Structure formats: C-alpha cells, structure tokens
C-alpha cells in the first residue's frame with residue numbers, strides 16, 4: 001500500500017476554467033478515499049492525474065514517496081504501480097474469467113505457477129473462486145465488476161483507482177457491492193481512491209471523503225465530520241440536503257465548541273467554529289423540531305411553504321425571515337400541516353460556520 005500526495009496540482013483544458021485547480025490532497029497509505037462532487041467538478045480529472053492518464057500543467061504528484069509527475073518529470077501509467085477499475089468493465093469477451101484476470105500477469109511475464117497462484121488468490125478475494133471457467137457473458141453485472149477488480153488486484157498494485165465502478169449496477173446490487181468493496185479493501189491492504197457523484201455511496205464506503213467543487217478541494221474528512229461539521233457553505237448544502245441560514249455570530253463563546261448567534265432578534269447557542277461577524281447556520285431536518293410557542297428556549301418563526309410525505313413523516317419546507325434574509329429550512333412533522341401555516345421551531349443542533 002502507498003500514500004498519495006498531490007501538491008498544488010492544476011490541469012486546464014483549453015482556455016476555460018481549470019478542471020483541477022490548485023489541488024492539495026494527502027491520501028494516507030491503506031486509506032479508502034472517495035472523491036465526491038457534482039458533475040464537472042474535476043474528480044475524474046483528479047483520478048486521471050494520479051493514474052498518469054493526464055499530465056498536470058503545474059504542481060507535483062507523488063505515489064509511495066516517489067515523484068511521478070512534476071518538476072519536469074512524468075512517469076507513464078504502467079510504471080506507477082497502480083491498478084485501475086472503470087465503470088465499463090472492459091473484460092475480454094472471448095476469454096474466461098481466469099484468463100481475463102491472468103492477462104495483466106502475462107503482460108508482465110510472470111512465471112506460470114506464480115500467475116496461477118495470484119489469479120486463484122484474487123478470485124478468492126472477490127468471491128469468484130468457483131467461476132474461473134465462465135465467460136463474461138455468463139456472469140451478472142456485479143460478478144463482472146468483481147472480475148475487473150480481481151484483474152487489478154492480481155497485479156498487486158500499491159494503489160487501486162476506481163472510476164464510478166458501481167454506476168452501471170442497479171440499486172440493490174450496488175448496496176451489496178459496496179459492502180463487498182469495503183471487505184475487499186480491508187483484506188487487500190491496498191490504498192483505494194474511488195470516484196463517485198453519489199454521496200451516500202461515498203459516505204458508506206470510504207474512510208475519508210474529499211469533496212470537490214469547480215476544480216477545487218472543499219473539505220477532506222470522514223463521513224461524520226462532513227455531516228456534522230461542514231467547513232464551508234458548499235459542503236453544508238451538498239451533504240445530506242443541508243440548508244444554510246445567514247446569522248450574526250457574537251464575539252463571546254458560551255462554551256467550548258459552541259457559538260452564540262443572533263437570529264430573528266433572539267440568541268441561540270449552537271455547535272460551531274465561526275469567528276464573530278457574519279456566519280451561516282447549517283441545518284438539517286434532525287436539527288429542528290416543531291415546538292410550542294412559550295416553551296423553554298428561543299424559537300424560530302416561519303411558515304410552511306411545502307409539505308410532502310416521506311419515510312413515515314411529513315417533511316415540511318419552512319420559510320424563515322430575518323431582516324433582509326429569507327431562508328428555507330426543512331423539518332419533520334408527525335402530523336400533516338397546511339401550506340401557509342405559521343409554525344415555531346426549536347433548534348436542537350446544527351453547525352455555525354464562517355460565511356464565504
């Protein structure tokens with residue numbers, strides 16, 4: 001297993017904005033890292049830069065402590081000690097599973113006995129030991145993806161790069177394969193970098209998730225931290241449908257890890273790390289509860305703009321106004337509410353972050 005370092009890496013196509021813009025990323029050895037972001041944010045380009053399928057315009061890339069791109073040097077993909085798994089499995093249709101997995105080992109001129117042992121180990125690892133003599137058309141989509149993974153694993157690379165490998169599978173199979181990928185990663189003891197635009201998949205699979213937007217890295221953290229402590233407005237809104245509300249952050253701290261904010265002329269003490277001044281409060285449905293007026297603690301006041309039934313509850317979109325700011329938040333309700341109805345909300349959680 002090897003660590004990966006990207007130092008200020010930029011890749012530009014034509015004259016437009018950079019596809020990858022000053023990317024600094026450290027992937028620890030043995031880590032399972034997901035590159036996540038909206039379509040066109042540069043995640044595939046970042047993966048291709050690590051693979052050596054793209055050359056950086058500037059910056060440096062290292063794999064396992066060895067410089068592979070930058071400072072006038074460029075190591076070809078086949079000499080980087082990496083394996084790649086793509087969305088399309090690209091298996092040879094006329095070869096059986098064994099021969100497909102063995103192919104890369106023949107290219108590397110490994111002796112026959114060594115090849116056989118490695119193919120057996122790789123097929124064992126992906127759970128296809130009994131399918132060695134089948135052709136690709138005799139396998140399911142999930143099994144074909146496992147063959148593609150086994151083909152990469154057999155070469156015993158120090159890093160495996162995966163470009164949306166589960167995108168072609170139906171929802172049920174994807175979930176099964178996610179669990180399989182985690183197990184295989186644990187057992188293979190290899191660094192995995194996985195590109196996906198599906199945040200649930202990234203959060204379910206990866207030790208670390210790197211969120212990108214417009215070619216730039218926004219935050220790298222484990223799933224819980226991304227969810228609970230988004231570093232910027234983009235991450236707050238992108239992960240799990242977070243809503244952001246502009247707030248004024250007071251200079252005093254009520255306690256370690258809490259911010260004192262002013263909203264609708266009331267004071268709330270909520271988790272956060274924003275300095276005093278303009279801030280944003282990130283709220284998800286679990287951070288709010290419908291509350292009686294006059295109960296203990298401050299209340300947010302708003303009106304129901306939209307309501308839909310989801311997961312056994314009514315999910316309400318509530319508009320709250322504060323001076324010139326008009327924001328939307330979502331909250332769960334056990335009972336149906338009318339559109340336009342006035343509601344009071346208690347904030348039970350959330351995260352206060354620096355604005356902009």
Ligand SMILES: Nc1ncnc2c1ncn2[C@@H]1O[C@H](COP(=O)(O)OP(=O)(O)OP(=O)(O)O)[C@@H](O)[C@H]1O
Nearest residue numbers: 013014019037038039040041042043044045046197
């Ligand atoms: N070979 C290329 N030539 C020109 N522009 C490119 C090329 N490859 C990528 N781009 C542009 O670079 C930007 C980033 O593309 P990239 O494929 O890395 O994004 P992505 O986050 O992987 O998107 P998606 O999830 O849609 O695959 C996009 O604006 C894309 O159009």
